[in-house]
Amino acid sequence: MLQEQSRSVAMQIYLPIAEISVNIFLLLGLGGLVGLLSGLFGVGGGFLITPLLFFIGIPPAVAVATGANQVVASSVTGVLAQFKRKAVDVPMGLVLQAGGLVGSGLGIMLFNYLTRLGQLDLAVQLAYVVFLGSIGLLMLQESVRALRRSHRTDLPRPKARNHGLIHKLPFKVKFRTSGLYISVIPPLLVGMAVGVLAAIMGVGGGFIMVPAMIYLLDMPTKVVIGTSLFQILIVSAFTTMLHAITNQSVDVMLALLLILGGVVGAQVGSQLGARLKAEQLRILLALLVLAVGVKLGLDLLLPPGELYSLSTGRTR
Numbered sequence: 102m103l104q105e106q107s108r109s110v111a112m113q114i115y116l117p118i119a120e121i122s123v124n125i126f127l128l129l130g131l132g133g134l135v136g137l138l139s140g141l142f143g144v145g146g147g148f149l150i151t152p153l154l155f156f157i158g159i160p161p162a163v164a165v166a167t168g169a170n171q172v173v174a175s176s177v178t179g180v181l182a183q184f185k186r187k188a189v190d191v192p193m194g195l196v197l198q199a200g201g202l203v204g205s206g207l208g209i210m211l212f213n214y215l216t217r218l219g220q221l222d223l224a225v226q227l228a229y230v231v232f233l234g235s236i237g238l239l240m241l242q243e244s245v246r247a248l249r250r251s252h253r254t255d256l257p258r259p260k261a262r263n264h265g266l267i268h269k270l271p272f273k274v275k276f277r278t279s280g281l282y283i284s285v286i287p288p289l290l291v292g293m294a295v296g297v298l299a300a301i302m303g304v305g306g307g308f309i310m311v312p313a314m315i316y317l318l319d320m321p322t323k324v325v326i327g328t329s330l331f332q333i334l335i336v337s338a339f340t341t342m343l344h345a346i347t348n349q350s351v352d353v354m355l356a357l358l359l360i361l362g363g364v365v366g367a368q369v370g371s372q373l374g375a376r377l378k379a380e381q382l383r384i385l386l387a388l389l390v391l392a393v394g395v396k397l398g399l400d401l402l403l404p405p406g407e408l409y410s411l412s413t414g415r416t417r
Contacts, residue, residue: 118352119163125358127157132362135171137369148236150359151303152229152393155400161225162216163352166344168303170356171363173337180334183327190278190324194331196285197292197310201336204296209343212301216348226397228302233394236309241387248384279320279328287318292332299333299340306333 113122135150150171154164183189215221270284291313295306310329314320320328345351 114354114358116159116163116352116355118350119159119355121158123157123159123355128355128358129362131157132171132359133366133369134362135359136363136366148229148233148302148304149389149393152233152397154355155226155397159355161222162348162350163355165212165225165301165303166341166348166350167352167356167359169299169337169344170341170351171359173334173341177334180327180330183330186327188324189327189331190276190320191331192274193276193279193281193288193320193324194328196274196288197295197328197332198335200289200292200294201296201299201332202339204293204298205300205336205340205343206296207293208297208300209340209347211297212344213347223401225302226401230394230398230401232298232302233390233397237387237391237394240390241384244384244387279318279324281318281320283318291317292336295332296336296340299336300343306336 112124112126114125114128115122131150131153135153151164151168154168155161159167180189212221215224270286272285273282274285275282291310295310298304298306298309310332311325314325314329315322341351
């Protein structure tokens, strides 16, 4: 009995910023799971790692800041690979980054304001419920349509998109890699929105940026992923730095364990992903996103098992 207890204690690691002890293998497993999803579905996983950290008791402020830190690590290799393929529109990425840096600064201000009000935990969890529920439903709907189109040839083709308003805006710039001549205002606004989300939710924002770049900015798909990663890398790094300076909420030990597990999981996921069809992968991802959103929603609505608890968390 004593040996089993000593082993369980040895597997625990104390996270100084989060101020709790967590099983090492649990953290490695979470990082591996998110890495698996990254390799399997081609997503950064920032919108899943933060809620998963909630579930194991990591304070939302630490989960958000550390989640942004992992997004930086997971984006580096992807950006380098996309640069080798010449699939990054650097001028477009710089415009998106300019908006993202402004949005990140605004998001940090809102984050700190909610912290002072004592409403940060509720606001972050509500934001995740709304975004994961909405994105999950849209992804599931689009995936089902794509699956139906793959089996039928008599379905009508999607109508051409009309961006008359965007093309009438001033301050037009030619983006040669994307083959676009549009105003810089829409990319700035898209980048700003993603920057706010990165600061408040600890996500890279690719699950919003990629659809916006395709359907709003009308960028070709071959440069969307690389340009999105290029923007996410810089904005997430800036967001992590702001969190570390203003809130001291980046737990380096937690981030290292998650990244270590993520590297292994990504390799396994990339091999598994090659065996499944794209439509099947998108449906699985949509169901996973919905499941996490439902779990967070139930945690907010259902009464906890213990109505009272003692906390040793920091006060600001």
